[in-house]
């Protein structure tokens with residue numbers, strides 16, 4: 147059996163199961179091996195004082211003072227019992243488990259495991275699992291994987307297919323990593339590591355298996371970068387530049403002064419453009435630090451010198467926004483060069499016009515989405531290419547884009563907070579500039595974490611802001627109602643909100659499943675103020691800039707990663723007005739609230755990323771995946787920083803000996819997959 151075989155080749159997988167797996171993006175044997183658990187069944191230690199744990203899953207050793215009672219209902223049997231843990235009484239109830247009444251013996255120690263709830267003055271558990279102390283303790287030692295599922299496919303089924311795959315393939319040695327590395331690190335084989343991740347016997351095994359996979363993922367990523375660099379080498383700068391007076395003039399006309407970070411970065415770029423080599427530079431600046439204006443001025447510098455410059459955004463919404471804001475700046479500052487927009491949602495005619503413009507104007511601002519790298523576009527002395535929020539793009543796309551022009555300088559703008567030492571490894575062939583300061587006119591955003599009981603207050607506050615002429619975003623995790631997850635969805639929420647506001651406030655809706663031009667219309671209406679409150683999914687997370695919006699309310703905030711919340715919050719506080727971020731905590735338990743409170747304490751992306759990691763704790767590998775970042779499948783740039791550094795050192799050692807690549811055909815082959823699939827291969 148090969149990793150590329152379809153899942154149907156696995157014993158016991160029929161058409162129905164195959165279809166279900168495909169819904170999860172699992173098509174091949176290789177895919178299912180990389181379909182990692184999202185968690186392992188977690189059996190907490192016994193708790194002595196359950197009162198303190200309301201809302202959390204808890205296990206306690208309790209005793210019954212009176213026998214359990216079973217009532218035969220019309221629709222189902224209901225069993226009730228009161229368990230005492232010390233002086234604390236917990237009422238337990240079970241449905242459709244009539245046999246329990248006989249099993250739960252008065253006076254015996256029994257482990258109750260479930261989510262503790264409070265009802266009035268009483269503590270309550272619904273359907274707790276009950277077992278002997280010994281049984282529970284043995285479960286605590288084992289690890290049962292919990293997978294991302296789809297309707298019709300349960301954990302047991304996924305486990306079964308995985309077991310069949312491992313039975314067939316085995317866990318023999320491989321040569322996917324240099325031998326000396328495997329020996330030094332005592333790495334298990336690739337297949338054995340995957341097995342350990344799916345079915346670890348203990349925490350130790352999980353850690354060992356995962357470490358190899360993390361290492362391998364980094365190893366290939368870095369190796370690919372290095373080989374790419376070696377292939378391209380240093381390219382002499384073919385572009386000629388002279389003075390910079392147009393840029394300096396425009397800078398004087400801006401309604402604000404550039405911060406020191408913006409200024410330094412711009413000067414650095416201008417120096418690059420005039421330097422001996424074609425450069426690739428990463429610009430890191432926290433959300434709201436003002437990267438767009440730096441991009442605009444750099445592009446202006448290039449265009450004034452007689453060339454084209456392009457900026458590529460990850461979403462239609464963002465591309466359109468750059469387009470309008472660039473046009474406005476050109477009008478305001480009497481810049482006569484055209485701004486051309488090219489996105490996938492434009493009609494064929496509009497697109498042809500855009501292609502024609504790009505061919506006809508040797509000096510132009512070109513703004514768009516990945517449509518910019520499609521074949522039909524013929525650039526004309528494209529000297530600078532900027533990708534905004536680049537982590538959304540594959541490695542290869544960036545190269546293709548570069549290949550379009552003659553030899554454009556590349557700028558990559560990112561809001562992901564990665565320490566410099568790590569950026570240097572991950573962006574190995576790039577120069578790095580950091581914009582560390584924020585524009586001076588900003589008031590810190592006021593953040594609060596609230597529960598359901600304050601919802602009315604929150605709406606009142608939004609209404610108040612709207613009366614003052616401002617706008618608000620409300621983010622919901624889902625597009626429409628789902629029977630699998632209990633979370634707010636945009637579709638129903640809009641109706642609820644309209645009812646709550648009694649028709650006094652215009653509410654709009656935005657989500658990723660809408661057709662592109664409808665999205666554009668909504669964003670335009672929000673931009674012009676026609677819509678006051680925009681209910682949206684996280685599509686607004688990257689880049690959107692509506693300075694008049696002063697409230698960001700996030701429903702089910704507990705379901706988002708902190709880095710993502712930070713990005714979302716960054717959509718407000720972009721003007722001179724006081725802005726607010728309201729995090730609705732619909733989660734149960736204190737751990738979540740503690741996590742959200744981090745948002746309250748800081749507005750610094752680096753600090754938030756570090757705290758997120760600390761609070762996730764060592765066992766929580768598969769907690770909430772962060773958005774953005776480089777999309778590694780298993781590795782976590784910050785949490786696995788040490789492995790990243792080690793892998794980087796090893797790759798460089800590996801490449802020192804030219805023989806190595808031919809000595810390891812498997813490594814070469816695996817690398818080829820990387821290129822083919824245009825993504826990080828594990």
Ligand code: ADP
Pocket residue numbers: 402403404405408431432433434435436437438439561585586587689690691693720
């Ligand atoms: P990001 O770095 O998140 O992409 P933007 O470039 O969208 O941030 O800028 C956010 C807002 O800040 C914009 O409305 C922009 O006009 C404004 N801005 C940028 N630089 C400054 C500055 N130096 N002083 C005041 N406002 C600024």
Ligand code: MG
Pocket residue numbers: 437438534689
């Ligand atoms: Mg931006």
